[in-house]
Amino acid sequence: MLSSALLSFALALPALAIGPNTDLNLVNAAVAPDGFSRSAVTANGVIPGPLLTANVGDDFNINVVNGLTDNNDPLARILPGRQFVGGWSRVRHPMPHRCERFVPILVLHRWTGEPGTYWYHSHLSTQYCDGLRGAMVVYDPNDPHADLYDVDDELTVITLADWYHAPVHTLGAVPTSVATLINGLGRSLGANISVTQGRRYRFRLVSVSCDPNYRFSIDSHTMTIIEVDGVNHAEHNVDEIQIFAGQRYSFVLNANQDINNYWLCSHLLLALHRLTIHLPQVRANPNVGTTGFANGINSAILRYVGAPAGDPTTPVVGATNSLREADLTPLVTRLVPSLAQQGGADVNLNLAIAFAGGAFTVNGAHYASPTVPVLLQILSGAHTAAELLPAGSVYTLPPNAVVELSIPGGTVGSPHPIHLHGHNFWVVRSAGSTVYNYQTAPIRDVVSVGAAGDNVTIRFETDNAGPWFLHCGADTIANSVQPDAWDTLCPRYNSLTPDQLGAQ
Structure with missing residues (x-):
C-alpha cells in the first residue's frame, strides 16, 4: 500500500520541461493526485503532461507515440491549444489502438514557436479530462516585459484542472468533478509553490479545465497581468482573475510579504465552478460539489523560502479589484x-x-x-x-x-x-x-x-x-458522439498484411 501511494505521488509531481525536439509517449498509468487511485491517460506517465518549451522561432518536432492499452481509450489526437501558422502533422498507421493487433502509432507534430503561454491536449472525445493535457511555453529572449520580473521558468507555471474518479465519458453528459488539481496535485498530497522574499515572479496561469472556470486571487498581493492567451498586453493590476477553460494569463507577483506559509486553495464547480487562490490565503469555493476549506480541503500551500513547515494561519481576504476583460489593452x-x-x-x-x-x-x-x-x-x-x-x-x-x-x-x-x-x-x-x-x-x-x-x-x-x-x-460540452464508422476500422486494420502496415 505504501509503495503504491508513493508511486502515485511521483506520477503527479510536475514534470521537468522538455522540447522542442522530443517524444511524448501516450501511456495509461495509475495515478492518485487527490488520494484516490485510478487509471489515467497520460503523456510520459505524468499528470499534467510534461511542460513543452522552446524559444521564439524554434521549430517544435514532437513525436507522439500512442502506447495506450486501456480498451476505453481510442487513438489520441494531440493538438496545441492554438494551431500555429505553418504547423503540420505526419501520421503513421492512424488506427485506433483498441484493435486486437495493436502496434504503436507515431505522429510527428511540427510547427514554429510563437512567444507566449499555451497548452496541449487530446481532442478526442473527453480524453483530456482523463489526464492527457499539459502546458506549453515559448520563451522570448527579447520579451518587452522582461524588466518587470526576475524569475520565469518551469516552476512558475501553474495549471488548474478538474479531476474525476472514473473515465469522464462514463459519467454522463456534464459530470461534476470531485477535485481541483493545482499543478497535478490535490490537497491530500500537499502541493506547494515556493517563492523567495524580495524576488519578482512571472507566473503563467493555465486553465486545462474540462468544465469549471475559476476565480484566482492572491490576498495582500497585486497581480500585474502582462500576457493573455499568448499575446502581450499592457500592464494591468488586479487582485482576482476569472479564468475559463483553455485561457492563459501571465502575471507578475512581487513576493514582498513576510516570510510565512500561505494557503493556496481550490475547489471545482459545475457550469460555474469557482477557484479562488489567495495569497496569503489561496482558496476556491464551488457552487456545487464539496465546498469549503475545512482541514485544508480544496487547498495547496504557497510557501516563502525560510518559512517553517506547517499549514498557513492567515485569514481569508476578499477581492476588491477583479479583472474585467474589457479593461485589457494589447501592448x-x-x-x-x-x-x-x-x-x-x-x-x-x-x-x-x-x-x-x-x-x-x-x-x-x-x-x-x-x-x-x-x-x-x-x-x-x-x-x-x-x-x-x-x-x-x-x-x-x-x-x-x-x-x-x-x-x-x-x-x-x-x-x-x-x-x-x-x-x-x-x-x-x-x-x-x-x-x-x-x-x-x-x-x-x-x-x-x-x-x-x-x-x-x-x-x-x-x-x-x-x-x-x-x-x-468546456470539453464535456464540446464533446460529440463518436461516429459509427469507427466500428469498421478494427476489422479493416486487422486484415492488413505486414507489407501494408510497413516497418514498425
Missing part, C-alpha cells in the same frame, strides 16, 4: 479592422447557442463528428458549405477578409468559453459590458460568451487558410 495596439460599427466587417455572423433534446446546437445545427474530415471532403471535390458534413456546422469564409462573430450568452450551463483554432481575435465586446471597442480591444483566442443579456462580439482576419474548429472550450 501593441492595432485598430480593429473594417468599419468601427456593429456588423461592419466583411462577413457578419450571429451564432445562437441553444440546448434542446439533450444536445447543444449552434444556429439550430447539432455538431456530430463527420466520418470523413472536412479537409479530405474538400480535396475530394466538395466545394460549398452545403456539400460539406456535418450539415449546417460548416461555414465557408472568403480569404483575406474580416469576419465578425456575435455570440449571445445565457444558454444553459453558461458562461461558455469559446475557442477558435488557428487565429487570434479581437474581443470587440466582452461579457459583462455593452461597449463596443474598435480602438484598443483585447486580443486572445478563448473568450467567455457570458450570461443572458450579453452579446460577446469578436473579429478576426481569414489570413490562415484551412478548415478551423470553433468550439466551446
